[in-house]
Amino acid sequence: MRIMTTAGILLLALALALPVQAQDFGDTPYVQTPQNVVDAMLETAKVTAKDYVIDLGSGDGRMVITAAKKRGARGFGVDLDKRLVKLANDNARKAGVADRAKFYDRDLFVTDLSPATVITIYLLPEVNLMARSRILALAPGTRIVSHDYGFGDWPPDLEYEMDAPGKSVGRSQRSKVLYWVVPDQVAGRWQWTVEAGGKPRQVELSLNQNYQKLEANAKLDGNALPVERATLTGRNVEVLLTLPGRGSVTFSGTRINQAIEGTQRDAAGKTAPWSAVRVELRDAAHVIAPPPVVREFNTDAR
Numbered sequence: 001m002r003i004m005t006t007a008g009i010l011l012l013a014l015a016l017a018l019p020v021q022a023q024d025f026g027d028t029p030y031v032q033t034p035q036n037v038v039d040a041m042l043e044t045a046k047v048t049a050k051d052y053v054i055d056l057g058s059g060d061g062r063m064v065i066t067a068a069k070k071r072g073a074r075g076f077g078v079d080l081d082k083r084l085v086k087l088a089n090d091n092a093r094k095a096g097v098a099d100r101a102k103f104y105d106r107d108l109f110v111t112d113l114s115p116a117t118v119i120t121i122y123l124l125p126e127v128n129l130m131a132r133s134r135i136l137a138l139a140p141g142t143r144i145v146s147h148d149y150g151f152g153d154w155p156p157d158l159e160y161e162m163d164a165p166g167k168s169v170g171r172s173q174r175s176k177v178l179y180w181v182v183p184d185q186v187a188g189r190w191q192w193t194v195e196a197g198g199k200p201r202q203v204e205l206s207l208n209q210n211y212q213k214l215e216a217n218a219k220l221d222g223n224a225l226p227v228e229r230a231t232l233t234g235r236n237v238e239v240l241l242t243l244p245g246r247g248s249v250t251f252s253g254t255r256i257n258q259a260i261e262g263t264q265r266d267a268a269g270k271t272a273p274w275s276a277v278r279v280e281l282r283d284a285a286h287v288i289a290p291p292p293v294v295r296e297f298n299t300d301a302r
């Protein structure tokens with residue numbers, strides 16, 4: 001048996017490492033999203049003329065061109081393939097939307113995504129995962145819609161399957177549409193005062209957060225108070241508590257620095273202003289945990 005020298009081992013390691021690295025940095029092949037799936041994705045994200053849409057890996061430009069032509073939005077797409085970038089810009093001109101739909105020869109990982117109100121994406125699951133931390137760092141409320149693949153353990157707010165006639169990968173001619181809203185960070189301990197049972201009482205709400213999912217515990221004047229519901233959608237926090245003498249009260253609002261400002265509404269529909277103060281700041285679990293590594297590509301997206 002031949003024994004490899006140290007130099008030989010290094011060369012082999014380099015040869016093995018190179019293809020892995022090429023795959024890691026954006027080896028998503030060009031596959032078109034069928035037009036009916038493009039339409040469904042833009043409908044799911046409720047794209048309107050107020051939106052700025054960025055397509056990550058834009059192919060022939062169909063996502064942003066459709067958003068501009070059918071919904072009046074603006075935006076751009078980026079792709080590593082120069083020929084596709086030229087085709088997309090030509091298609092935008094032909095569609096009469098070149099002023100609102102632009103395409104650039106650029107790596108999505110060095111693209112400034114901050115103007116986006118909507119991100120569209122059809123990339124391999126492992127590429128999605130690599131983009132996840134940048135997407136989660138976008139302004140809370142930014143909507144994300146993906147064809148076929150998710151972002152690891154970040155649960156979508158909405159997910160469905162649909163027919164995808166003409167789809168060029170997989171045998172099922174079906175596609176998945178997945179939708180998320182970038183969540184704000186509201187983890188911590190919050191306090192406010194309520195009128196309950198004819199006197200002012202102190203509510204304390206403890207929120208742990210993983211992505212948009214909240215785990216909530218509450219106290220009223222130091223005694224446990226059941227939390228019936230606690231949700232976070234983008235910047236909107238909503239908490240449902242049952243208070244003595246008032247029944248179910250929904251507190252909803254948005255965070256501004258270390259306060260939440262909003263409205264409280266009782267079961268009879270009576271509303272009043274609501275404001276809470278964060279007295280302890282915590283990191284959301286997804287901010288602390290490193291992303292898992294996913295290395296599968298199933299063309300039927302199951």
Ligand SMILES: C[S@@+](CC[C@H](N)C(=O)[O-])C[C@H]1O[C@@H](n2cnc3c(N)ncnc32)[C@H](O)[C@@H]1O
Nearest residue numbers: 026028031032033057058059079080107108122
């Ligand atoms: C599956 S296709 C999707 C095309 C189009 N968005 C659609 O849905 O019809 C993925 C595209 O992403 C491009 N791409 C892959 N990695 C990229 C990267 N790092 N930066 C920019 N584009 C990339 C590929 O060249 C390919 O055109």
